[in-house]
Amino acid sequence: MSSFASAAFVGLILRRMALAGLEPPADVTASGLLARALQPGGNVQVALALKQALLRHAAIERGAGFLLGIGQGIHDMPSDPTLDVLRRAASATDLLLRWQRLESYHHSHHRTRIEALDEAGGTALLHHVSLGPAPPAAVEDIVVLGLLAALLQAIGCHGLEIDLIPGDGAALAAMRDDRILLGAALPADGTAQWRLHWRQQPRSTAAPVSAEPLAEPSAETAAGGLSERLYALFDDDPFREWSLGEAGRALGLSSRSLQRRLAEAGAGYAGIQRDARVKRAARAMLAGPATLAEIGYAAGFADQAHFTREFRRVTGMRPAEWRRVALAPPPV
Incomplete structure (x- = not known):
């Protein structure tokens, strides 16, 4: 299982903290690990322990409502391989399936299960679970919920109403009409199951599909x-x-x-699709410091082994080797 978080996600947390006038905890800043992980061209993964420390600190200083609002920062984020894939979702169902595939691709400890989904009615019941013995921490539950809420808004779902569902079934209102209601205190229980409702249906971003075949090309x-x-x-x-x-x-x-x-x-149909994905991945490797895992996911590969196998079939090299050779300075 992955023990790292995306630097883009950690950068989002830091930006939202900065906007709120909240400094990272002293022990995280003093370690220097966060600064080195986020520097341009550096390691673009951050240890989960650092992410969790940031979230715990933010929860203590600003409360649960602040954590739920962290995801709103995606509306101002520039292009990012993973975020771009999620923002291209054509519907709420498509978005949730892309999110689940992201969790699986990165072998995340935590997974978002779809307990019920009614696209036409604009409702979903989700459950944030752990693959290990320990359940997700409440701070992680709430931040993931906030990200999903912001992503739903990004694809055109508005008028969001969100409830946290504890074991006793008494719902706790977290959001109404896109407005965060969650207070400062972290709920003791029931942060992992979420009921969502949206009024406005997303506008499809999928490529148009003709109802009837057109005339065949010459x-x-x-x-x-x-x-x-x-x-x-x-x-x-x-x-x-x-x-x-x-x-x-x-x-x-x-x-x-x-x-x-x-x-x-x-x-061949499959060969053209493979070439499109490989060339998209190659462009991303030259464009910035995103991890190979992020690039492979955004290019549409099923998992990292699939990415490596197909990339090598087309280029004759593994992705890491190709990137190293492509970015090497020219010989003097």
Whole structure:
């Protein structure tokens, strides 16, 4: 299981603390570990113990309501590989599935289970659980809940109402009409199960899919043009799992016609998808200091082994080796 937190997430916590005039605890600052982990080009993972220390300190100084509001900082965050994937979700269901895949990809100790979900009615019942013997700490429960609330808002869900559900079933109001109600005190129990309701449905960000196939492209453009159009479709949102039928409709073709045109061009559906994901990952490796785990997730790979295997198949190198060679200074 992962014993590290994303530096982007820890940076979000620090920014929200700074806006509130709250300094990190002295022992964390004195250690120097946080500063080294967050410096440009440095280690982009932070030990979970440091993240937990920051959250405990923030809870003591500003209370549970502040923790729930940390996630609101994503609305001002610039592009980030993981956050971009989550903000591309086309619906609440899509968002929650992307979040679960993120937890699985990073082998997180904690997982968010969907106990009930009604997309049409705008309701969900979630449970934050641990894969180990110790349950998640209340401070971690509340911050994750706040992140999910902010992500729902980011994809167009508004009028959020959120309750914490303790074991006795007496709901504790955490948010009403997008406004945080949670007070300063951390609830003693019941922070891990959450009931969410939203009034406004998200606006779909998925690529448009034609209701009926359009006219097939001419023979002159089919060979190269179709492969390029399919590649662009995958590259636009590499995380999305396109079925053959969905991709065909988006390109104005039946699935059978799509397969036939690709075969005529000597191309394969899976190969084009793999190339799009590998090239997206390669661009991300050159663009900044994100971890290979973050890059592989954002590029749509199922797990880190899948990322390594497919990247090596295309480039002949493992991702870490390719990045080292690509970023090496030219010989003098």
